[in-house]
Amino acid sequence: MNSFSSYRSGIWSAALGLSALQCAHANMLWDKLESEHQHNLEGQRESFDDIRDPYRVPPKVKIVLEGPNAWETFDYSWRRNIPVTVFWVGEDASQNNPVHNHASSWDPNWVRNFGGVDDPNRRNGYFPAGFVPRQNPFYIALPYNDVARGGGRHKPEASRVIRWFWRAAKAPGQSVCHNRWIAIHFGKKVCYAQWKDCGPFYTDDYNYVFLGKSPKPNRNGNAGLDISPAVRDFLGVKSGQQVSWKFVEVDQVREGPWSDWLLPQS
Missing domain, CATH: 2.40.40.10 (RlpA-like domain)
Incomplete structure (x- = not known):
C-alpha cells in the first residue's frame, strides 16, 4: 500500500471506525470510481476535435477542462x-x-x-x-x-x-x-x-x-x-x-x- 493509500485508510478508520478489511474495500471502491472518472474524461477528449493553436502547430493533446470548480453553480448577471x-x-x-x-x-x-x-x-x-x-x-x-x-x-x-x-x-x-x-x-x-x-x-x-x-x-x-x-x-x-x-x-x-x-x- 503506498503512502497515499495508507493515509486514506487512516482517514476511513478515524472518520468511520472501520476495520482494516473494511478500509481495504473502501479503498478499492475509491480507486474504481477514480478509474471510471478518468475513463469518462478520456472518452470526452476523444469525442471532440483536436484543439489547434493559431500557428497551425500539430496538436499534441486533446483536453477536457476540469478544474477544481468544474461543477460549480455560476452567478449569472441580469x-x-x-x-x-x-x-x-x-x-x-x-x-x-x-x-x-x-x-x-x-x-x-x-x-x-x-x-x-x-x-x-x-x-x-x-x-x-x-x-x-x-x-x-x-x-x-x-x-x-x-x-x-x-x-x-x-x-x-x-x-x-x-x-x-x-x-x-x-x-x-x-x-x-x-x-x-x-x-x-x-x-x-x-x-x-x-x-x-x-x-x-x-x-x-x-x-x-x-x-x-x-x-x-x-x-x-x-x-x-x-x-x-x-x-x-x-x-x-x-x-x-x-x-x-x-x-x-x-x-x-x-x-x-x-x-x-x-x-x-x-
Missing part, C-alpha cells in the same frame, strides 16, 4: 432593459417572423413533440386550449445557436463564450444551450422558462447572449428575447416592453407553473 416579442410553437412565417416556428433550431418536429400549435389567442390558463402540451409551455428564444450549420459540430466560439460548455458538452454538435433555464423579471414578478429556439432574427449574436453587449439591431425594436404565450400571461408583459433576464441553474428555479417540466438541462 441583462436589463431588453425588449421582448411574443412567439409560439407552430407560428407561421410573417413580415416580423421571417422563419416559421413549426420546427425549432434544435427540434425539426417541434409542433408534434409539443403536442400542437401553442395558439396565443386561445388559452386554457397557461396552456393552449384543446390539449395539454407534452413540453414546457414556458419557453423562450435567444439569438444564438451553438451548433454550426449542418450539425455535427459546435461553432468555434461556443467553448469560449458559453460558461457551462465543458460541463455540459456530451458530443460534437449536441447543443449545450437547448433547454437551459432563464429567469425573467417584469414588474413585481419573476418567471422561469426554458431556451427552446433561436431568435429573434439572428442565431449568431453571442456578444449579446453571453458577453453583455446590446442585442443586434432588428426591425422588432431591437428585441433580444422571444417569449411564449405562457410567459407573456404570467408576467403580464406585451411585445415591445422591456424586461430583465439572466441564466439560472436547475437548482435555482423556483416552484411555479413551469415546475412540472423541471428536468435536467443539457
